């Protein structure tokens with residue numbers, strides 16, 4: 353199955369059957385990724401360019417590995433050394449890369465909407481690897497796959513998304529996906545870290561961790577996005593940890609078999625207790641990273657389905 357749209361810019365345009373098909377395909381890649389022979393030739397002959405205008409460790413590595421495992425030619429454009437530093441605009445950079453005829457462009461950018469804009473200017477498929485506070489679709493999909501594997505389903509679960517909701521594209525994409533698959537989502541955090549208009553998002557909202565975690569199947573913690581704050585959002589990190597940091601004691605309010613998630617990078621001792629983050633009885637944080645590669649392989653495979661069909665026919 354292919355995705356209906358040419359690009360993967362967000363979860364918003366995806367229908368439930370597309371989400372399920374992508375996760376099913378990713379599941380098969382996850383199985384292969386655990387075996388000895390990880391390489392396939394599905395994307396052989398195709399070119400993937402990764403453009404990261406914001407620092408990234410796991411997302412960039414994950415996309416790079418996903419492309420290589422599918423046999424694509426993968427190029428990482430390092431923005432630190434590129435002409436962006438000389439003042440080139442996003443669109444000029446995109447047009448330059450477009451002239452090199454990539455098939456897939458993976459883009460991360462600090463401005464919300466920048467990736468959508470870029471997608472209008474290029475001929476290839478664009479994957480959003482995170483744009484500002486807007487969307488981070490492959491993160492929500494890898495989270496969904498991790499949840500589905502741990503819980504055996506992806507519907508009628510209670511999911512608490514906790515912490516810095518206002519600055520988080522991860523929270524936004526997850527909220528859309530989990531709502532679309534008919535789960536019960538609760539946003540938990542201080543009012544200063546809730547986005548404007550949170551009441552219209554179709555979920556429960558609370559500033560009390562114990563109330564927010566009550567009966568939760570999944571507890572998703574978020575990083576405090578200090579780089580997107582200009583002061584005054586939290587009294588102090590110590591106070592924040594006391595009220596909103598996840599530790600074993602607060603987790604007791606969730607279901608006994610609740611899983612603990614975090615997209616990384618973590619601030620240990622700020623939003624999550626370090627020992628709990630490493631406790632594999634609850635924490636699935638390493639599995640999230642593992643599923644990231646499989647989900648990105650599935651997304652790139654589906655986005656190039658028509659190209660590959662044309663080549664085969």
Ligand code: NCD
Pocket residue numbers: 410411482488491521522574575577615616617
């Ligand atoms: C997230 C991101 O960049 O949006 N990280 C990630 O992709 N693994 C979350 C974050 O930076 O806090």
